[in-house]
Amino acid sequence: MARVYVDAQASRALQKGAMIIFKKGVIRTEGEIKPGDIVEVYSRGGKFLGKGFANPNSNIMVRLLTKEKDVEINKELFKERIRKANEYRKKVLRYGNVYRMVYGEADYLPGLIVDRFNDIAALQISSAGMERFKLDVAEAIMEVEPEIETVFEKNTGRSRRREGLPEIERVLLGKEKYRTIIEEGRAKFIVDMRGQKTGFFLDQRENRIALEKYIKGGEKVLDVFTYTGGFAIHAAVAGAEKVIAIDKSPKAIEMAKENAKLNGVEDKMEFIVGSAFPEMEKLQKKGEKFDIVILDPPAFVQHEKDLKRGLRAYFNVNYQGLKLVKDGGILVTCSCSQHVDLQAFKDMIIAAAAKAGKFLKMLEPYRTQAPDHPILMASKDTEYLKCLFLYVEDMK
Numbered sequence: 001m002a003r004v005y006v007d008a009q010a011s012r013a014l015q016k017g018a019m020i021i022f023k024k025g026v027i028r029t030e031g032e033i034k035p036g037d038i039v040e041v042y043s044r045g046g047k048f049l050g051k052g053f054a055n056p057n058s059n060i061m062v063r064l065l066t067k068e069k070d071v072e073i074n075k076e077l078f079k080e081r082i083r084k085a086n087e088y089r090k091k092v093l094r095y096g097n098v099y100r101m102v103y104g105e106a107d108y109l110p111g112l113i114v115d116r117f118n119d120i121a122a123l124q125i126s127s128a129g130m131e132r133f134k135l136d137v138a139e140a141i142m143e144v145e146p147e148i149e150t151v152f153e154k155n156t157g158r159s160r161r162r163e164g165l166p167e168i169e170r171v172l173l174g175k176e177k178y179r180t181i182i183e184e185g186r187a188k189f190i191v192d193m194r195g196q197k198t199g200f201f202l203d204q205r206e207n208r209i210a211l212e213k214y215i216k217g218g219e220k221v222l223d224v225f226t227y228t229g230g231f232a233i234h235a236a237v238a239g240a241e242k243v244i245a246i247d248k249s250p251k252a253i254e255m256a257k258e259n260a261k262l263n264g265v266e267d268k269m270e271f272i273v274g275s276a277f278p279e280m281e282k283l284q285k286k287g288e289k290f291d292i293v294i295l296d297p298p299a300f301v302q303h304e305k306d307l308k309r310g311l312r313a314y315f316n317v318n319y320q321g322l323k324l325v326k327d328g329g330i331l332v333t334c335s336c337s338q339h340v341d342l343q344a345f346k347d348m349i350i351a352a353a354a355k356a357g358k359f360l361k362m363l364e365p366y367r368t369q370a371p372d373h374p375i376l377m378a379s380k381d382t383e384y385l386k387c388l389f390l391y392v393e394d395m396k
């Protein structure tokens with residue numbers, strides 16, 4: 001088996017519980033390594049640290065799977081990890097039949113994501129090694145949760161391309177099925193696996209539900225970057241009088257309209273297919289003001305090198321959003337960029353508020369991703385979502 005030797009910093013991170021080794025932490029390799037091969041990892045001094053999937057073409061050089069030399073990397077190992085991941089969701093979180101079943105590194109299955117929507121599991125693989133085992137993984141999912149009748153392979157997106165893997169979107173195992181209806185708080189949503197990501201952004205579940213308690217009845221709400229209506233539908237079912245929802249994806253807005261009908265709130269909702277910046281400007285020019293504005297943009301910072309530019313995009317969106325909030329209204333603002341830490345996000349919103357002439361008060365403790373996307377304490381890479389609920393007052 002080929003070997004990878006890592007520097008002191010990477011060794012320390014692995015010993016604390018991290019599972020990912022970046023290329024910059026590798027000192028040298030021994031033997032030929034092809035994408036997806038299993039390799040052994042050693043410290044500079046030759047101490048065995050673990051075994052995992054390697055990809056010499058990727059920025060993530062090794063995804064560790066075990067720290068034991070004699071543990072076999074096979075279907076049984078994956079099945080046991082999936083069983084444990086599922087047990088945490090079922091026993092501790094009690095999320096019913098809709099939850100993220102596997103969240104990569106945080107469930108000791110780096111490169112694998114599985115979202116469960118009733119009897120369908122949507123799987124996303126972002127490592128060449130896991131790709132080799134995907135049928136085993138699909139079978140293991142069905143064996144662990146026999147109510148799951150379909151494993152849908154949603155293998156698309158940037159991380160696949162970075163690993164040199166083809167994009168595939170199809171039923172991998174079981175019944176041909178792509179759609180189901182889920183319940184979340186007081187809202188219902190149609191989830192179609194052929195939509196963005198695995199079909200639905202489960203990470204915002206708790207934050208969408210939290211919005212419901214700020215609707216007392218009669219509010220005017222703006223949901224920018226709504227996708228299939230997420231926050232907007234919650235606001236409408238909780239009693240808002242008028243809800244405007246914007247997204248640039250026509251497919252997402254079509255589904256948002258279906259979701260509005262499903263919840264019987266279509267009469268008070270207005271959907272706009274368009275880009276956030278110009279659409280918010282149009283609303284400002286019309287003199288519109290809202291009791292609540294929600295901003296949940298896509299990750300503006302994909303790589304560390306884009307941090308400055310991405311923070312400017314967050315600043316611009318939040319500055320515009322703040323100007324649309326009434327005096328005494330609420331801004332819900334989010335960032336799903338892993339490279340933007342909480343302090344940078346806070347600094348950005350403070351600057352945007354100063355420019356917009358607003359005072360901000362925190363309504364909720366800092367919110368993050370739902371706990372079925374667990375944050376592994378030893379790995380900052382597993383923490384990405386920030387969501388602030390802010391009370392907004394005019395500075396006079």
Ligand SMILES: C[S@@+](CC[C@H](N)C(=O)[O-])C[C@H]1O[C@@H](n2cnc3c(N)ncnc32)[C@H](O)[C@@H]1O
Binds near residue numbers: 208225229
């Ligand atoms: C993180 S998702 C929002 C998820 C949503 N809040 C939910 O709860 O389901 C980001 C959304 O922003 C949309 N989007 C990306 N760029 C946009 C832009 N410039 N203007 C408007 N929408 C955009 C995407 O189509 C996607 O639906």
